[in-house]
Amino acid sequence: MSDVAARAGVSAITVSRALRTPEKVTPELRAEIARAVDYLGYVPHAAARALASKRTDVIGVIIPSITNSVFADVMRGIYAEVDSTPFKIQLANTRYSPRMEENLLRVFLGQNPAGLVVTGIDQSETARALLEAAPCPVVQIMEIGDDPVDLMVGFSHHEAARATAEHLLKRGYRKLAFLGARMDPRSQRRFNGFREAASAAGAFSESRVVTSTSPSSVTLGAQLFAELIDRAPDVDAIFCNNDDVALGAMFEARRHNVSIPDQMGLCGFNDLEMMAVAEPPITSVRTFRYEMGRRAINMLVGALDEKADRTNAVVDLGFEIRARQSTNRSTIERHSLHP
Amino acid sequence: MSDVAARAGVSAITVSRALRTPEKVTPELRAEIARAVDYLGYVPHAAARALASKRTDVIGVIIPSITNSVFADVMRGIYAEVDSTPFKIQLANTRYSPRMEENLLRVFLGQNPAGLVVTGIDQSETARALLEAAPCPVVQIMEIGDDPVDLMVGFSHHEAARATAEHLLKRGYRKLAFLGARMDPRSQRRFNGFREAASAAGAFSESRVVTSTSPSSVTLGAQLFAELIDRAPDVDAIFCNNDDVALGAMFEARRHNVSIPDQMGLCGFNDLEMMAVAEPPITSVRTFRYEMGRRAINMLVGALDEKADRTNAVVDLGFEIRARQSTNRSTIERHSLHP
DNA sequence: CCCAGCTAAGATAGCGCTAACAATGCAGGA
DNA sequence: TCCTGCATTGTTAGCGCTATCTTAGCTGGG
Numbered sequence: 219m220s221d222v223a224a225r226a227g228v229s230a231i232t233v234s235r236a237l238r239t240p241e242k243v244t245p246e247l248r249a250e251i252a253r254a255v256d257y258l259g260y261v262p263h264a265a266a267r268a269l270a271s272k273r274t275d276v277i278g279v280i281i282p283s284i285t286n287s288v289f290a291d292v293m294r295g296i297y298a299e300v301d302s303t304p305f306k307i308q309l310a311n312t313r314y315s316p317r318m319e320e321n322l323l324r325v326f327l328g329q330n331p332a333g334l335v336v337t338g339i340d341q342s343e344t345a346r347a348l349l350e351a352a353p354c355p356v357v358q359i360m361e362i363g364d365d366p367v368d369l370m371v372g373f374s375h376h377e378a379a380r381a382t383a384e385h386l387l388k389r390g391y392r393k394l395a396f397l398g399a400r401m402d403p404r405s406q407r408r409f410n411g412f413r414e415a416a417s418a419a420g421a422f423s424e425s426r427v428v429t430s431t432s433p434s435s436v437t438l439g440a441q442l443f444a445e446l447i448d449r450a451p452d453v454d455a456i457f458c459n460n461d462d463v464a465l466g467a468m469f470e471a472r473r474h475n476v477s478i479p480d481q482m483g484l485c486g487f488n489d490l491e492m493m494a495v496a497e498p499p500i501t502s503v504r505t506f507r508y509e510m511g512r513r514a515i516n517m518l519v520g521a522l523d524e525k526a527d528r529t530n531a532v533v534d535l536g537f538e539i540r541a542r543q544s545t546n547r548s549t550i551e552r553h554s555l556h557p
Numbered sequence: 558m559s560d561v562a563a564r565a566g567v568s569a570i571t572v573s574r575a576l577r578t579p580e581k582v583t584p585e586l587r588a589e590i591a592r593a594v595d596y597l598g599y600v601p602h603a604a605a606r607a608l609a610s611k612r613t614d615v616i617g618v619i620i621p622s623i624t625n626s627v628f629a630d631v632m633r634g635i636y637a638e639v640d641s642t643p644f645k646i647q648l649a650n651t652r653y654s655p656r657m658e659e660n661l662l663r664v665f666l667g668q669n670p671a672g673l674v675v676t677g678i679d680q681s682e683t684a685r686a687l688l689e690a691a692p693c694p695v696v697q698i699m700e701i702g703d704d705p706v707d708l709m710v711g712f713s714h715h716e717a718a719r720a721t722a723e724h725l726l727k728r729g730y731r732k733l734a735f736l737g738a739r740m741d742p743r744s745q746r747r748f749n750g751f752r753e754a755a756s757a758a759g760a761f762s763e764s765r766v767v768t769s770t771s772p773s774s775v776t777l778g779a780q781l782f783a784e785l786i787d788r789a790p791d792v793d794a795i796f797c798n799n800d801d802v803a804l805g806a807m808f809e810a811r812r813h814n815v816s817i818p819d820q821m822g823l824c825g826f827n828d829l830e831m832m833a834v835a836e837p838p839i840t841s842v843r844t845f846r847y848e849m850g851r852r853a854i855n856m857l858v859g860a861l862d863e864k865a866d867r868t869n870a871v872v873d874l875g876f877e878i879r880a881r882q883s884t885n886r887s888t889i890e891r892h893s894l895h896p
Numbered sequence: 897c898c899c900a901g902c903t904a905a906g907a908t909a910g911c912g913c914t915a916a917c918a919a920t921g922c923a924g925g926a
Numbered sequence: 927t928c929c930t931g932c933a934t935t936g937t938t939a940g941c942g943c944t945a946t947c948t949t950a951g952c953t954g955g956g
Contacts, residue, residue, distance in 0.1 A: 219912065229936050234914060244934070261667030265607035266912035269941050274604065284636050290629050297623050297650065308645060311636065328600030436831035462831075469836040492775035492801075497808040558942065568906050573944060583904070605942030608911050 219262070225254040237262060268330070275305045277518065278326035279335040282314045282402065285433055288460070288488060288507060289337075292359065295511020296335070303519055305332055314402065316342040323348045330354075333518040339363040340403045355521035357514045361404055362534050369521060371513045371533040375404045378503050378537040379411030382457055382485055385501070387419050389545050391455030391483045395426035397442040397467060398459035399434035405459050408487065412457055426450045434459065439466020447474060455483030455545070461490040464500055468544070484544040499542035506535045558601070564593040576601060607669070614644045616857065617665035618674040621653045621741065624772055627799070627827060627846060628676075631698065634850020635674070642858055644671055653741060655681040662687045669693075672857040678702040679742045694860035696853045700743055701873050708860060710852045710872040714743045717842050717876040718750030721796055721824055724840070726758050728884050730794030730822045734765035736781040736806060737798035738773035744798050747826065751796055765789045773798065778805020786813060794822030794884070800829040803839055807883070823883040838881035845874040 223230045228247060236243045236251040243251070254260070268274040279296060281289045293309070300307055308326070312318040319336075323345055326334060333355045339362075341349065349356050349367045361372040386394055394416045398405055409427075416422035428446045432438055439462055446453060458464035464486030471478055478484050478498055486493055489504035513533055562569045567586060575582045575590040582590070593599070607613040618635060620628045632648070639646055647665070651657040658675075662684055665673060672694045678701075680688065688695050688706045700711040725733055733755045737744055748766075755761035767785045771777055778801055785792060797803035803825030810817055817823050817837055825832055828843035852872055 230912090231914075231937080232935060235935085238914080242934075247935090259663065261663055263608075263912050264668050265604045265613065266941095267914075268604035269602075269608050269911090269943085270913040270915075272914095272941070284633050287629070290626070294623050297648070306647060309636070309648070324598065325600055329603050437834045440834050465831065466834055469834055472836045492804065495776045495779050495805055495808055497811040569942090570907080570944075571905060574905085577944080581904075586905090602942050605911095606944075608913085609942075609944040611911070611944095 219260065221258055222251065222254045222260045225258065226251045272330055274330050274332060276308050276329060276331050277305050277333045277335065277515070278322075278329075278331045279307055279309045280312060280319060280322055280326075281309070281337045282312050283433070284309075284311050286400075287434075287462070287490075291507035292511040292514075295508040295513075296515055297511075298508075299512040299515035303515070305515075305519070316345065320345050320348065327352060332522065333357070335359055335514050335518065336367075338403060339365070341367075355518045357518050359510055359514050361407070362532055366532050369514075369517045369531050371510055371517060371535060373505060373535050373537050375407040376411035376414075378487075378505070379408035379457070380415040381537070381539055382487070382503055383412045383415035383419075383421075385539050385541060386455045386457065386483055386485060386545060387415070387421060389455075389483060389541075390547050391545070392419075392421050393423070393426065393450075393452050393454045394421045395428070395446055395450065395453040395456045396459070397439065397446060397456055397463050398427075398429035399432060399438050399442070399463050401429050401431065401459075408459065423450070426453050429459075434462045436462050436466040436469070439463035440470035441466070443467035443470040444474075447476070453482070456485065458484070458486045461486035461488045461493055461500070461502055464502065465492070465496065468496065468500060479544050479546050483547060489538075489540050493540070494542065496544075498544050501542045501545040502540050504538040504540050506537075510535055558599065560597055561590065561593045561599050564597065565590045611669055613669050613671060615647050615668060615670050616644050616672045616674065616854065617661075617668075617670045618646055618648045619651060619658060619661055619665075620648070620676045621651050622772070623648075623650050625739075626773075626801070626829075630846035631850040631853075634847040634852075635854055636850075637847075638851040638854035642854070644854075644858070655684065659684045659687065666691060671861065672696070674698055674853050674857065675706075677742060678704070680706075694857045696857050698849055698853045700746070701871055705871050708853075708856045708870050710849055710856060710874060712844060712874050712876050714746040715750035715753075717826075717844070718747035718796070719754040720876070720878055721826070721842055722751045722754035722758075722760075724878050724880060725794045725796065725822055725824060725884060726754070726760060728794075728822060728880075729886050730884075731758075731760050732762070732765065732789075732791050732793045733760045734767070734785055734789065734792040734795045735798070736778065736785060736795055736802050737766075737768035738771060738777050738781070738802050740768050740770065740798075747798065762789070765792050768798075773801045775801050775805040775808070778802035779809035780805070782806035782809040783813075786815070792821070795824065797823070797825050800825035800827045800832055800839070800841055803841065804831070804835065807835065807839060818883050818886050822886060828877075828879050832879070833881065835883075837883050840881045840884040841879050843877040843879050845876075849874055 219233055220230050223233045233251055236248050240248055296307060310322045320342060331354055334352060335357045338360050339358055356368040358367060358370045359372055361375055362370055396409060396412055398409060413422055428442045430438060456467060458467055464484060468484060471482060476482050484500055486500055486502040489502040493500040493502045558572050559569050562572045572590055575587050579587055635646060649661045659681060670693055673691060674696045677699050678697055695707040697706060697709045698711055700714055701709055722733060735748060735751055737748060752761055767781045769777060795806055797806055803823060807823060810821060815821050823839060825839055825841035828841040832839040832841045
C-alpha cells in the first residue's frame with residue numbers, strides 16, 4: 219500500500235480511505251490513486267485489514283449437510299448475490315449435529331464475521347445464546363418461525379404440506395400416503411402438516427407412512443414406494459417428502475405397472491426443474507430456494523447499513539403448488555371410485 | 558492469547574507454539590496450556606495469524622459455474638476432505654470467463670492462500686503464468702493433460718467419450734447422435750472423442766449432432782431430443798453430453814413413443830445416482846467427481862508437507878461405462894437390423 | 897571439570913492495515 | 927483582521943499473532 223501511496227504522492231492512510239471510503243477523498247486524488255493501484259496491480263491484504271479494523275468481509279454460512287441437494291440451490295443464490303458485494307462466503311456443515319453447530323458458531327464468531335447465515339430454527343440453547351449475542355447480523359433461512367434471532371427468510375413447511383394434502387384431497391384421492399427420507403426438523407414439520415390435513419378428512423393412516431433416516435435419493439424413493447405398496451396396497455396417492463423420492467417412486471410405480479395418476483396420485487416437494495418435464499409431469503410444491511439464498515445475503519448486507527430500517531426482518535417467501543398430470547385423476551376414474 | 562498465557566503461567570509465544578508446533582513444547586506445558594485454552598474458550602484469531610505468518614489456512618477453489626451440478630459433487634468431496642484439516646475453502650466462479658479467472662487468481666494470490674484448486678487445463682496465458690509463479694501448491698481438476706502446472710487430478714474426457722461411442726457400436730447401433738448442452742472445453746473434448754470413434758465406424762453424421770449453449774437441464778434434454786428426431790429421424794442411438802440431458806431425452810422419447818433401447822439406444826455421462834433406478838435404467842459413464850474433490854485437497858495438503866515426494870503429481874481417476882438396459886438392444890432386433 | 901551442542905522457553909520486533917487524533921487550508925462571519 | 931467551522935490529508939499507535947534472535951538449562955565427550 220505504501221508503494222501505491224508513494225506513486226500517487228500521498229500518504230498510506232489516504233490510499234486506505236480512497237479504497238474504503240472514497241467519498242472522503244477528493245476526486246482528483248482518488249483518480250491518481252486508482253491509477254497507481256492499477257499500475258502496480260495492488261491487491262489489499264484482507265488479513266491486515268481484518269486485524270486493524272476488527273471487521274472481516276466473511277459471511278459465515280452454516281448448513282446441516284452439503285450432500286443434501288436442497289442446499290445446492292440456496293448456495294447458488296447466496297453466491298450469486300454475494301458476487302456483487304465485497305463479501306466472501308465461508309461455508310461449514312454441521313452434519314445435523316447441534317454440538318457441531320455450537321463449535322462452528324464459536325469459530326466463526328472468533329473471526330468477527332460480517333454476518334452469519336444459519337439453517338432453521340432448531341438451534342440448541344447455547345447456539346441460540348451465541349447467536350443473540352453476536353455482534354453482527356444473523357439470518358435464519360429455510361423456514362420461518364415466531365421467534366427470530368434477528369433476520370429470517372423462508373416459508374412454513376407445515377402450511378406447505380397441509381396445502382399439498384388438501385390438493386390431493388380436492389383431486390379425489392382418499393387414501394393418502396407419506397414417503398419421507400431423512401426426517402430432519404423441517405421434514406418433520408411437513409409431515410405434521412400433512413397428517414393434520416389428511417386426518418381432518420379421514421384420509422390418514424399410520425400404515426401408509428414410510429420413512430427412512432437415510433439421506434434422500436431417487437433410489438431410496440423407489441425402495442420406499444416398494445415397501446409402501448407391499449404394506450398398504452390400498453393407497454391411492456402419495457405425498458413425497460421431496461422430489462428425489464417422488465422420482466424414484468414414479469420409476470418404481472412403472473415397474474409395478476401402477477399407472478400414475480389414475481391408479482395412484484403422486485406429488486413431490488421442492489419442484490426441481492425435472493418435475494415439469496418428467497413423463498408424466500409430476501405435481502410438486504415449488505419452494506424458492508435460490509431466491510432464499512439471495513434474500514438472505516441481501517437482507518444481511520442491508521442490515522450492515524447503519525441507516526437501514528429493521529422492518530421486514532422476517533420474510534415469508536411462501537410456496538406454490540404446481541399441479542401437474544401426476545395428481546390429475548381422470549374424471550371417469552374419479553367418479554367410479556367416489557360416486 | 559495473552560490471557561491464556563497468563564493462566565498457564567507461560568509467555569504468549571509458548572502458547573503460540575503449543576498450538577502451531579506442539580512438538581516443540583514439553584508435554585506438561587502443553588497440557589497446562591490446553592487446559593487454559595479450554596477454560597477460557599480461546600479461539601485463535603485467523604487474521605492476526607495470517608498477518609504475522611504470511612500464511613493463511615484458506616484454499617481457493619475456482620470453478621466456472623456453481624449452477625452446474627457436476628461441480629456440486631466435486632465440492633462435496635472437497636468439503637468432506639477439508640473437514641479433517643485446519644483449512645478453509647474459499648469458492649469463486651468465473652462464469653466461464655478467462656478474464657474473470659485472472660482477476661480471481663490475482664485476488665486469491667494477494668491473500669497468500671495455502672493452496673489453489675482450478676478447473677481444467679484451458680487457462681489463459683496470463684492465468685497460467687500466475688499459477689506457475691504461485692508460492693503454493695496448485696491442483697488442476699476435472700481433466701488431465703500433458704502439461705500440468707503442478708498437481709492434477711481428473712480423467713480423459715476424450716477417452717471416456719470414445720469408449721462410450723465404441724460401447725454403442727458394440728451393441729449394434731450404427732447411426733449415432735450427440736446431444737450436448739453448454740459446450741465448454743471438456744464437453745468439446747468429449748464430442749471430439751465421440752466423433753473420432755463414430756467416424757471410424759462410419760456411424761457419424763453432422764446432421765445427428767445437436768448442441769446448445771444453454772446450461773444443461775432435463776428440460777433442455779427433452780428439447781434437444783425433439784429437435785434431433787425431427788432433423789434426423791434415422792438416428793438409432795444417442796450419446797448425451799451428460800445425464801440431465803439423457804433423462805430429458807428419455808422422457809421425451811416416451812412422449813414420442815420411441816422405445817428405449819430397441820428403437821433407440823440412450824447413454825448419458827456422469828452416472829448420477831438416478832440413472833440406475835430410472836425405468837429403463839440408463840447407461841452412463843461413471844466419473845469420480847466426489848473422489849476428485851477429495852483427492853484434490855488430499856494432494857494439496859500432502860504437497861504442503863515439506864518431506865512429500867512429488868511423484869504422482871498427476872492422478873488419472875479414469876471412468877467406467879455402466880452398461881444398462883437403455884443401450885441393451887434385444888438380440889432379435891439387432892439381428893433383423895444388422896443380419 | 898569445562899565447554900560444545902543441543903533443547904526449551906522468552907524478548908523483541910513487525911506483518912499491512914485502519915482508528916483516533918492532529919494538522920492544515922480555506923470559506924465566511926464578526 | 928481574526929476566528930470559527932468544516933473539509934481534507936497526515937501522524938501515530940496498535941490490532942493479535944509469529945519469525946527471529948536470545949537466553950537458560952542441561953547433556954555428554956574429552
